[in-house]
Amino acid sequence: MNPVIILRKEHEAIEMELSELDFIMSEGDINYSNLVHTFWKTCELWDGHEKLEEDIFDVMKKEGFEIPIDAILLEHKSLSGRVESITNAINSGSDFEVRKVLAKEMREFVDVLRVHMDREDDVFSGVLVSEFSEEGLREIKRIVGKYQ
Numbered sequence: 001m002n003p004v005i006i007l008r009k010e011h012e013a014i015e016m017e018l019s020e021l022d023f024i025m026s027e028g029d030i031n032y033s034n035l036v037h038t039f040w041k042t043c044e045l046w047d048g049h050e051k052l053e054e055d056i057f058d059v060m061k062k063e064g065f066e067i068p069i070d071a072i073l074l075e076h077k078s079l080s081g082r083v084e085s086i087t088n089a090i091n092s093g094s095d096f097e098v099r100k101v102l103a104k105e106m107r108e109f110v111d112v113l114r115v116h117m118d119r120e121d122d123v124f125s126g127v128l129v130s131e132f133s134e135e136g137l138r139e140i141k142r143i144v145g146k147y148q
């Protein structure tokens, strides 16, 4: 069980949704119901991913790898804030408000999340699973099992 592969695969799945959001937003006449639907799908993936990732980063750090956990947690928090703000706009029920906020905040959300995942991918590239202790690997297995 390689946590780096698991997290990278999840990043790829999230990126597929981000590309879909890019596509929807690139159209002159944006399909808002499609945009909202794809946003929920992205959030569902991202929410589970974030929890799994935070637990895995903890183990990686304990295994002696250099993981900028504080910075990553701050970014997760800031992304959560963006999700909340977009969710509020969607739930506000005001079409004008929804569209105004969605267009701007969705663009930022996609860009920020993409940069965040790229940065994490860089962090992963410094993590060698072959250097994990047996106990560390057992811990990873337990964590991954918990989220499946």
Ligand SMILES: [Fe+2]
Binding pocket: 050, 053, 072, 076, 116, 120
């Ligand atoms: Fe993350």
Ligand SMILES: [Fe+2]
Binding pocket: 007, 011, 049, 053, 117, 120
């Ligand atoms: Fe991630």
